Amino acid sequence: MILAAALIYVLGHFLLYAFWLRKLDVFQEEKGIFRLHLFSAVALALVAFALVMSGSVETDWPGVLGALSVHGIYSVSFLEVWSLSQGGYSLSILKRAAEAPGLCDSESLALLTAIGDEKRGNRLEALRSLQLIENRQQSIVLTPAGRLCCFVFRGVAWTANLRSLG
């Protein structure tokens, strides 16, 4: 029963977004959309936990786990598609290729180079704001949190044998 309720809940969540929330400015930004899903998942977890502990509804821990997994699959898929459609570097290249086949002209290269420079700068600022990097004298270095992330990402790159990154 709790699984069915979770499915109905995520469907309702999506419909609420589709018909109303997506028109609000706050949910057209990364932070807003991430918080929407995070708070929703936390709310579902709290309600499910409360239901199991109170015994008011017949359910069990696997049901709670399943319900949270349903929301997790929905949120991860949603956020991936949201992020993909936002327009990354690869999409910019594809769009430029559609407009100017060949991509060898100086205008295309200048445009794509400028996009790359901007993205590198923006990402460095984002990493600073997340306290994963910091300035030390003239250099940029990893913080302890940054070193931990680096370790995890290096592990993931190894498992998938990723040679060409970025």
Next chain:
Amino acid sequence: MSFPPQGDSLLLWVPVYLIAALAFHVLLCHLVRRGGAFAKFLLAGGTGGLGLALHTFLRHQADTEVAAGLLVYALACEFYIFLFSMVSSSISVSLLLILGRNHATPQDLEMLYSSHGMIVRRMEKLVTSGLLSQSEGGYEITEQGRRLVHVLGRLSTFFGHVNAGAGIASQARRTTL
């Protein structure tokens, strides 16, 4: 059903099948040259999922625990795919990995992680994915690439990514003329 799961609970087998799928993926990625990491994980994760499903239906009735086990497995697989896709293409992750090897000034980063290098790597991946084709005249978008741009344009409009949506919508109109 007690928490944490005990005895022969199906949920205890989920990590086992996940680790097996991950190990299979590592083997495929390191031993098989053809195909990308995503396709290889579809095979590895799919095999693990099939094994888990067979295990559950042979040993358990179809109940909440079975459904939860399969859902947890599916979520973990999706998260792993997200993780290695992000590591593969994220500029932020690449910058972290470069800085993990050596300290760098902003000028060093411009050299170590140049825009030219970014463009070349992206184009190679797009060619491997069949979204761009490479010829003597340079790079051209394939039909698959055009479809993707069109679909992402629609999604961009739905999600309210206005600027990207305007660019792609105008492109979609040009391609139909």
